[in-house]
Amino acid sequence: MFRTAIPLGRWAGIAVRAHWSVLLVLFLITDLLATAVLPRAAPGADPGWYWVTGVLTAAGFLASLLLHELSHAAVARRHGVGGKRITLWMLGGAADLKAEPSTPKADFRIAVAGPIASVLIGVAGLGAAVLVAGVAHPLPVSGLAWLGAGNILLGVFNLLPGAPLDGGRMLRAAVWSRRGDRARAGAVAERFGQALGAAFGIAGLAQLLLFGRFSGLWLILLGWFLIFAAQAEFAAGPLRERLGGVRVGEIMNPSPTVVPGWWTVDAFADHAAGAGRDRVFPVLSFDGVPVGVVSLGDLIRVPADARRATRVADVARKDQTVTVVGVDARVTELMNRVFLRPGRDLVLVTESSALAGVVGAGDLARAVELATLRHRPRAAAPHSPGDPR
Ligand SMILES: [Zn+2]
Structure with missing residues (x-):
């Protein structure tokens, strides 16, 4: 007002x-x-x-x-x-x-x-x-x-x-x-x-x-x-x-496709083509710590002849535009802080500094829609892609 x-x-x-x-x-x-x-x-x-x-x-x-x-x-x-x-x-x-x-x-x-x-x-x-x-x-x-x-x-x-x-x-x-x-x-x-x-x-x-x-x-x-x-x-x-009471851990995707930062753009593009439906990915360092976010759009910007030699970590966004929150953070707090573009941005969710999951634009929209329907999103159990659900 x-x-x-x-x-x-x-x-x-x-x-x-x-x-x-x-x-x-x-x-x-x-x-x-x-x-x-x-x-x-x-x-x-x-x-x-x-x-x-x-x-x-x-x-x-x-x-x-x-x-x-x-x-x-x-x-x-x-x-x-x-x-x-x-x-x-x-x-x-x-x-x-x-x-x-x-x-x-x-x-x-x-x-x-x-x-x-x-x-x-x-x-x-x-x-x-x-x-x-x-x-x-x-x-x-x-x-x-x-x-x-x-x-x-x-x-x-x-x-x-x-x-x-x-x-x-x-x-x-x-x-x-x-x-x-x-x-x-x-x-x-x-x-x-x-x-x-x-x-x-x-x-x-x-x-x-x-x-x-x-x-x-x-x-x-x-x-x-x-x-x-x-x-x-x-x-x-x-x-x-x-x-108000919903935590980030309840709406996150607990099993996203992750990118080891040292992979080349080409190798990862090949992997991403066959793994899940994600367009944005968390990038992990060698010791498993999330260091940034990369989207297929970011990879496209690497010239074709450089994709075999460029590491994903060199293309990933690691600055303040990438939001990192704990699993216990409130969703309302997150919504005040970030504006997520579909297919481009991702919030990294950590639990004692290891990656616990990710929140994308779709996850936030889903939480709001469920809240409007007066339902609380339930935490999805982590699973491997092949698991029957
Ligand atoms: Zn007062």
Whole structure:
């Protein structure tokens, strides 16, 4: 849902981006502070200073949004599902994890970390305001106090039980822990999120129409975003959920035709013509370690008169374009990482550094199709080509 986001750099390997709606928040907060909050809290100052304090306070608020997200990411890393990227947006932010938490407990802890950070920042802001209240100019003191109150409000708002808010994730973890079904728990949290969004929308509409308050527009926007985000999560949910527990070892081809790297292109082409139906092959080193991938297409590119003298290992792709994963890796993780071209690419699956099998484009497509049919692919037993099956 955050396709139009501005990159802000990387922190500890996590890409941080801002959705355009953050600019709207920055402007709204600055405007609110400079024209209403600060003139009332510290009257009589130069109008320019209201704007300066307003911009600084709004920027501080965005920085604390980032801290909120980073604490999600830090706890996630502790539970072995490090952060991939963070997107700031008008409702706080979204931390995309590299994988889904595997237990309700981890899910809950990752979710609750953000609101805890916000409330702590809020308390620190209010505390600092109280400390400097006697000595500093009322303008920065008001800014600090607003920052503190804003963060506490943000923390509490994010605890509301509905996806995509942190409270929604906590609700999901709780239902997951009680019922043992993560997919259904996610659906419950998303329905709560949509109900929450609808409630905000109705409250905003009532404010606007019954009381003529334009702040109602803000609530309507908030409600619309909540419903939109809950639906986006819902749409991405079921297939991922169903594929969620499936491991690479369950969908791989455990007995592919392999190429000893020292064979010549000609010798291997002859062998491949009679062995199986594969078009892409794992290449093994002399001691049986997988070193790369080669396709019949790669072999075609070797000039005909050189095929008797060229070794397959010299033609094989061995760079970063070849993906190597363990048998226990999750299929969803793999799908996030690679795009496999049929007849050209292959994922090498290893078990204690020996080749355990391969995953091609067809294997991934099959896993998705089976998941859509609500069936789980079963691991094929390794067999030699002549075995009756
Ligand atoms: Zn959060």
